[in-house]
Amino acid sequence: MGVAGRRWASVTTVALDDAELASRFASGDADTVRVVYQKYGRLVFSVAMKVLGDPGLAEDATQQTFVQAWRAAASYDPTRPLGAWLTTIARRVAIDTYRRERRHRDLDDIDTSTGSALITLPPSAEQIHDVAEVRRALDELSAPDRDLIRMQHFDELTHAEIAAELQVPLGTVKSRTFRAHRRLAGLLAHLRAEPDDDVQEGGSHGRR
Amino acid sequence: MDDDDLTPAERAEIDRIRATLVDPVVWAEPGEDLQERVVAAIAAEAGARQPTPGPRRRWVRYAAGGLAAAVLLAIGLTVGIRANQDHPVEFAAAMSGTALAPGASGDVTLTKTPSGWRIKLHATGLPRRTDGEFYEAWLKNDAGVLVPIGTFNDGNDVTLWSGVGPAGFGTLTITREAADGNQASSGEVVLLGKPHLS
Numbered sequence: 269m270g271v272a273g274r275r276w277a278s279v280t281t282v283a284l285d286d287a288e289l290a291s292r293f294a295s296g297d298a299d300t301v302r303v304v305y306q307k308y309g310r311l312v313f314s315v316a317m318k319v320l321g322d323p324g325l326a327e328d329a330t331q332q333t334f335v336q337a338w339r340a341a342a343s344y345d346p347t348r349p350l351g352a353w354l355t356t357i358a359r360r361v362a363i364d365t366y367r368r369e370r371r372h373r374d375l376d377d378i379d380t381s382t383g384s385a386l387i388t389l390p391p392s393a394e395q396i397h398d399v400a401e402v403r404r405a406l407d408e409l410s411a412p413d414r415d416l417i418r419m420q421h422f423d424e425l426t427h428a429e430i431a432a433e434l435q436v437p438l439g440t441v442k443s444r445t446f447r448a449h450r451r452l453a454g455l456l457a458h459l460r461a462e463p464d465d466d467v468q469e470g471g472s473h474g475r476r
Numbered sequence: 477m478d479d480d481d482l483t484p485a486e487r488a489e490i491d492r493i494r495a496t497l498v499d500p501v502v503w504a505e506p507g508e509d510l511q512e513r514v515v516a517a518i519a520a521e522a523g524a525r526q527p528t529p530g531p532r533r534r535w536v537r538y539a540a541g542g543l544a545a546a547v548l549l550a551i552g553l554t555v556g557i558r559a560n561q562d563h564p565v566e567f568a569a570a571m572s573g574t575a576l577a578p579g580a581s582g583d584v585t586l587t588k589t590p591s592g593w594r595i596k597l598h599a600t601g602l603p604r605r606t607d608g609e610f611y612e613a614w615l616k617n618d619a620g621v622l623v624p625i626g627t628f629n630d631g632n633d634v635t636l637w638s639g640v641g642p643a644g645f646g647t648l649t650i651t652r653e654a655a656d657g658n659q660a661s662s663g664e665v666v667l668l669g670k671p672h673l674s
Contacts, residue, residue, distance in 0.1 A: 289673065296522040297565050298515045299588060302643035303673045305511045313506040318499075327510050334514045335521055402496045421497035442478035449479060453486035456493065 287346030290353075294341030305334065307407075308351050312358040314403040318396050319362035320369070329365045333358040355400045359393075366390050405455035413448040420445060567642045569669035576652070577602060577666035582631065586642050586671050593638040599631030599650070599667055608655040611666070615645035622661055627653065631667075642671040 289307075292300040312333050316326035337344075337357050344353055406414050419425045425433065431441045482490070496502060565588040573580030582599030597613065605611060610629055613636050614622045623645060626636035631650070642648070650667035 285673070292565065292673070296518050297588075298519060299565055299641045299643040300673065301515050301518050302511060302641075305514050306643070309506060309511065309514070313510070314501055314504060317501045317504045321501075323504070323507075326504075327506055327513075330506060330510060331514050331517050335517050338518045338521065398493070398496045399499065399501055402493050403502050406502065417497065418503060421494065422500070422503055424498075446477045446479050446481060449482060449490050450486055452493075453482070453489040456489050457485075 286350040290341060290344045290346065290350050293338065294344075296338060301334070301338075304350075308354050309334075310407060311351055311400060311403050312354055315355055315358040315396055315400050316362040316365075318399045319359065319366050319390050325365055325369065326362070329358065329362045332365075333361045336361060351404055355404075359396050359400075363390055401456060401459065405452055408455050409448060409451060413444070413451065416441070416445055416448050417452065566674050567671035568674035569648060569671040571597070571599060571648070571650070571667045571669040573601060574665050574668055576664055580631075580667055582667060582669075584648060584669055584671065585674070586638070586648075588641065591637075593641055595625060595636040595638060595648075597631060597634040597636060597650075599634070602631040602650075602666060604630045605652065610653055610655070612651050612653045612661070614649045614651065614661060615640055615642065616647040616649060617645045621645075624659075624661075646670055 289300070289304055293304050309330065313326055313330045316329035316333070317323065320326050320329060333354065337354055340357070344350070406417065409417070416430065419430050419433065420427075427441045427445065428438055430445075431438045434441065479487075567586040569584050571580075571582035571584055580599060580601035582597060584595060584597045587594045587596075595613070602611065606629055610627045611631060612627045613625045613634075615625055615638055616622050623638065623640050625638040626634075628634045628636075638645075648669050648671060649665045651661050652664040652666055653662050
């Protein structure tokens with residue numbers, strides 16, 4: 269079972285500043301918009317990238333997500349994490365963009381008689397959710413810890429290679445990796461052992 | 477301690493997300509200009525919400541509007557200013573002394589006003605500087621661009637003003653300076669803080 273097999277917006281304790289941030293975001297104040305973007309922009313962009321797979325389209329979808337969030341700020345439920353709310357909007361916007369782009373591409377293919385349009389499906393709600401949750405957790409890590417996780421998992425470096433890259437002792441890399449993994453697992457721990465029916469909340473959005 | 481010391485639950489969680497961690501999407505970063513595009517788009521939307529009068533009997537509307545505006549101006553100014561004062565955009569930070577001033581500390585609040593950012597600094601542990609020597613406050617962005625926001629002698633109760641905000645210039649520093657004709661920062665940072673929305 270993937271991460272989305274558990275709960276989408278299960279965190280019931282929401283930092284007070286999320287509600288306050290959303291309230292101020294509604295005013296459209298440029299500096300507050302920047303703060304919200306700096307906190308959640310990468311998360312929203314990751315969701316859009318997962319659906320669209322194109323940086324340009326993902327940036328457009330990210331921009332549209334924040335605009336739609338601003339329009340709907342009055343309806344934001346302050347008991348819900350702001351990041352989860354933005355993720356829901358991002359997924360909906362990205363899927364709408366995906367469908368629009370696919371329609372255009374299909375028409376182009378017909379016009380130019382290049383054969384049948386490439387048939388691809390957007391990622392599942394579960395896959396999008398996995399990316400959102402992991403991205404959100406990574407954003408909570410310190411930059412050095414995030415870099416360490418990236419080097420080990422994405423760049424596929426060994427501990428020894430990371431030690432050489434960072435010019436620190438091997439033991440330091442091992443202990444720092446342990447701490448980073450422990451923190452990451454802790455940040456995702458709320459997803460464990462939660463009822464499957466909660467995925468409905470995540471699965472229902474973007475499937476209008 | 478290394479990964480062998482993770483609990484089974486922790487190891488299971490890391491194993492579960494391993495496939496996601498190798499997905500380039502998770503590590504993708506948006507372009508640097510996207511933040512300002514978002515700000516501009518929302519500003520444009522906010523501007524578009526302002527109602528515009530129709531073409532018919534526009535002069536009547538203008539006259540009525542002018543009269544109403546005159547009446548409401550005083551009320552609006554009072555209420556608006558008061559409302560703005562009730563919920564101003566405000567950032568705050570605890571200031572920490574650096575190795576050059578390990579005993580120094582302080583706090584700072586940055587409040588957005590129509591004329592710029594008003595910055596109130598309360599610092600302790602900094603000796604008073606006089607006779608051509610003083611402190612200077614700066615806001616710095618991620619690219620290292622420094623914007624000077626004022627000079628002072630004693631850090632106890634300081635009001636500074638800035639034309640740039642802490643959302644874009646996220647680090648506030650205090651340096652030791654001398655009136656030596658060099659306008660650049662001395663680099664001798666004695667206090668440092670990173671304001672956040674409060």
